[in-house]
Amino acid sequence: MTTTQTQAGQEVEFIRAMEQKALENQPLTWDEAVELINLDTTHIFDLIASANRVRRHYKGDEISICSIINAKSGHCPEDCAxxxxxxxASAGAPEFDLVEADKIVEGARAGMANGARKFGVVTSGYGFANKGSKKTLDKVADHIGRLSQQCEVHRCASLGIIDEAAAMKLKAAGLEEYHHNLETARSFFPNVCTTHDYEEDVATVRAVKAAGMRVCCGGIFGLGESREQRVEMAFTLRELDVDSIPINFLNPIKGTRMENQPPEPPLELLKIIAVYRMILPTKDIKIAGGREKNLRDLQSMVFAAGANSTMVGNYLTTCGRPAEEDLKMISDLGLSVKGK
Ligand code: SF4
Incomplete structure (x- = not known):
């Protein structure tokens, strides 16, 4: 046996040992997680096979589907790159104030017709803690109330930075889950946003948990962060004990600071999903924006790589592919769509 073969055998053994730890819900150490994310592409399919077994162990073969509505767009004082x-930015994104409740109910029904059982109301802006507007919060809470009366859908919202009082108000109105991304690792965040502090995002997650709602919290990859910084965010999410982790891939939009950011190879992105499954084995891992553009023909591999959830329909300012193509992809893979 050559030295290369021996080394390859050791790496496969290492991946299987990490799979075993994940199956037993034993936390990976920092060094183990960094070694996994630094594996070269020769071993990506061994890693994917392991992540797939971990996903099946905890999540079965059901895929949870979400859709969202862009309920208030543009004019954001934050400077996320x-x-x-x-x-x-000078990207020409649509600009409008909070839509009326009817439009939100209509959006939820359209999402459900596309197979989604979770629906997120998303607004641009800083949010509702400290410098945010309480008047808009009241209006959003009314809209959530209308949604809970008129739609049998799991209700989620992404309204920026909130405190516990705002979270309690939204929960009382019928909200079940709150989405708030950390976006990236703490150590990379100053490269992405300078108008608020990372700790305000962390505090939002803690406030939502304290209010007793589910937390959906992840980030966006391909911003120029290092592999170690990808692990760093996963460890922060593990420490915060979030419930669901949305994984977005950068779709560089002209007029934003990231417009010239080079794309990551699709296999590198699948590796992120697989490593997140190993670090956060029991959590929901959801593939969100940028899937179509970055993964192209490899997008059906996201579930084998460890994801158990995805978004269908359009994203906030970019278009997804038709929902029926995603539903077909899920059934072609022998997977099924999860109910509420
Ligand atoms: S990501 Fe949210 S907070 Fe950041 S600029 Fe965009 S809308 Fe504003």
Missing amino acids: FCAQSSS
């Missing part, structure tokens, strides 16, 4: 809705 990837976002077309930031007022510091």
Whole structure:
């Protein structure tokens, strides 16, 4: 046996040992997680096979589907480098104030017709803690109330930074889950956003948990962060004990600070999903924006790589592919769509 073969055998053994730890819900150490994310592409399919077994063990073969509505767009005072809705971007994103409740109910029904059982109301802006507007929060809470009366859908919202009082108000109105991304690792965040502090995002997650709602919290990859910084965010999410982790891939939009960011190879992105499944084995891992553009023909592999959830329909400022193509992809893979 050559040295290369021996080394390859050791790496496969290492991946299987990490799979075993994940199956037993034993936390991976920092060094183990970094070694996994630094595996070269020769071993990506061994890693995917392991992540697939871990996904099946905890999540079965059901895929949870979400859809969203862009309920208030543009004019955002924050300066997130990837976002077309930031007022510091010149991306020409749509600009409108909070839509009426009817439009939200209509959006939820359209999402359900596409197979989604979870529906997210998403607004641009800083949010509702400290410098945010309480008046808009009241209006959003009314809209959530209408949604809970008129639609049998799992209700989620992404309204920016909130405190526990705002979270309690939204929960009382019928909200079941709150989405708030950390976006990236703490150590990379200053490269992405300078208008608020990472700790405000962390505090939002803690406030939502304290209010007793599910938390959907992840980030966006391909911003120039290192592999170690990808692990760093996963460890922060593990420490925060979030319920669902949305994984977005950068779709560089002209007029944003990230417009010239080079794309990551699709296999590198599948590796992120697989490593997240190993670090966060029991959690929901959801593939969100940028899937079509970045993974192209490899997008059906996201479930084998460890994801158990995805978004259908359009994203905030970019278009997804038709929902029927995603539903077909899920059934072709022998998977089924999860109910509420
Ligand atoms: S990601 Fe959210 S907070 Fe950041 S600029 Fe875009 S809309 Fe504003």
